[in-house]
Amino acid sequence: MNTVKGFLALLFVMFVTNISAQTVISNDIYQLRKYKLQAQHQEFFLANFKNHTMPIMQKYGFSILSTWIEGNEFNYLLKWDSQSSIQSKWLQLMSDEGWRNQKAHIQQQYGNIIEEISEHVLADLVSMKNQRGFTAFNIGDIECIALSDGFVSLPAQPSIAPHISANLVANELTKGFRKDNIIDYPINVLLIKKDSRLILIDAGQGYANRNAGKLVGYLQSMGIQPSQITDIVISHAHTDHIDGLIDSNGKSIYSNATIHVSRVEVEFWESLDNDFANSINNVFAIVKPQIELFEDGAVIHGFIKNEIAPGHTPGHVICTIFSGTEKLVAINDLVLDVIILTHPDWGSGFDSNFEQAISTRKNILFQLSENKQLVWGSHMPYPGIGYIRKNDEHSYEWTPKFISSPTSNK
Numbered sequence: 001m002n003t004v005k006g007f008l009a010l011l012f013v014m015f016v017t018n019i020s021a022q023t024v025i026s027n028d029i030y031q032l033r034k035y036k037l038q039a040q041h042q043e044f045f046l047a048n049f050k051n052h053t054m055p056i057m058q059k060y061g062f063s064i065l066s067t068w069i070e071g072n073e074f075n076y077l078l079k080w081d082s083q084s085s086i087q088s089k090w091l092q093l094m095s096d097e098g099w100r101n102q103k104a105h106i107q108q109q110y111g112n113i114i115e116e117i118s119e120h121v122l123a124d125l126v127s128m129k130n131q132r133g134f135t136a137f138n139i140g141d142i143e144c145i146a147l148s149d150g151f152v153s154l155p156a157q158p159s160i161a162p163h164i165s166a167n168l169v170a171n172e173l174t175k176g177f178r179k180d181n182i183i184d185y186p187i188n189v190l191l192i193k194k195d196s197r198l199i200l201i202d203a204g205q206g207y208a209n210r211n212a213g214k215l216v217g218y219l220q221s222m223g224i225q226p227s228q229i230t231d232i233v234i235s236h237a238h239t240d241h242i243d244g245l246i247d248s249n250g251k252s253i254y255s256n257a258t259i260h261v262s263r264v265e266v267e268f269w270e271s272l273d274n275d276f277a278n279s280i281n282n283v284f285a286i287v288k289p290q291i292e293l294f295e296d297g298a299v300i301h302g303f304i305k306n307e308i309a310p311g312h313t314p315g316h317v318i319c320t321i322f323s324g325t326e327k328l329v330a331i332n333d334l335v336l337d338v339i340i341l342t343h344p345d346w347g348s349g350f351d352s353n354f355e356q357a358i359s360t361r362k363n364i365l366f367q368l369s370e371n372k373q374l375v376w377g378s379h380m381p382y383p384g385i386g387y388i389r390k391n392d393e394h395s396y397e398w399t400p401k402f403i404s405s406p407t408s409n410k
């Protein structure tokens with residue numbers, strides 16, 4: 001027993017001497033590892049961890065903050081400066097010859113002395129998002145983080161303004177100092193954090209587009225694993241919003257998330273039989289056990305209201321995220337590009353009902369501009385946060401929210 005006490009005392013000292021520094025530096029990632037031990041080998045394990053494993057870990061720059069025993073479980077807490085160093089340092093450790101030999105030796109002598117290993121990666125969400133330049137802001141007590149899955153590059157027409165002359169469209173684009181016939185549509189994704197909920201608005205385009213598929217990496221660099229996402233609200237079922245739900249092997253990425261989709265949207269695509277609809281229905285089929293259908297006006301978890309804004313697709317929704325007197329309206333694909341704010345009736349070749357999309361767009365833009373409402377849009381310039389300003393009766397303008405730095409949440 002002396003070995004155990006001495007070992008714990010040593011680590012307690014390490015923990016105490018480190019903690020004061022740790023509390024002021026909040027950019028780190030903490031990795032908690034839990035080993036379920038066989039009772040008869042507990043003492044041997046601890047001695048081996050102290051005498052063999054720890055020196056090798058220290059050689060590779062592992063920083064062990066603390067260790068403790070709970071019943072038959074040995075726990076230790078590691079500190080890392082980045083997600084990538086977790087992977088690289090563990091790889092170094094596992095290919096260390098001394099470590100491998102000792103492991104083989106123990107296995108031969110005692111068999112499996114560890115019954116089970118589990119781990120949790122803990123990251124300070126606030127500091128990580130700032131360190132990485134994610135744009136975060138608060139709506140009351142709800143934390144919103146503007147993320148990106150990348151972008152999708154398309155010919156300007158017919159993705160917008162299918163019935164307008166190419167010259168007029170090119171003029172509008174060049175006025176904005178942009179390419180005159182190509183639009184690089186941002187694929188913005190919103191992460192919403194409240195209490196134990198981690199909610200995404202849409203899942204991006206994922207593997208299906210070589211300029212996209214960045215969302216999972218961004219989440220992981222904040223210390224969030226896809227399995228930790230609790231909910232995904234799908235604004236509508238176009239590929240740049242749902243293909244990111246699955247990986248290239250056709251597996252659901254966000255395996256524990258409830259996927260909220262409007263009933264109208266799912267039924268619409270199910271009623272069609274063409275290549276485009278089939279690819280959408282395939283994605284829905286893969287994540288079917290996770291899907292929860294909602295009706296127009298449904299409020300999810302008491303703070304996200306989803307209202308059908310039809311036209312782009314029949315079940316396309318805008319989402320109002322509210323807390324106290326504050327709110328944010330996720331307009332999603334109500335407007336595909338800032339040019340469509342100036343010309344709401346130019347529309348998009350992707351609108352499933354072109355005329356209905358125009359009238360929905362005009363009505364909602366009018367209300368948002370009258371209310372000076374903060375909005376977020378899937379395809380507005382990253383980070384997609386801003387206001388709709390009225391120019392004249394039928395024309396609006398995008399005013400990005402003034403953000404002083406990526407670390408600002410004001």
Ligand SMILES: [Zn+2]
Binds near residue numbers: 241333379
């Ligand atoms: Zn879209």
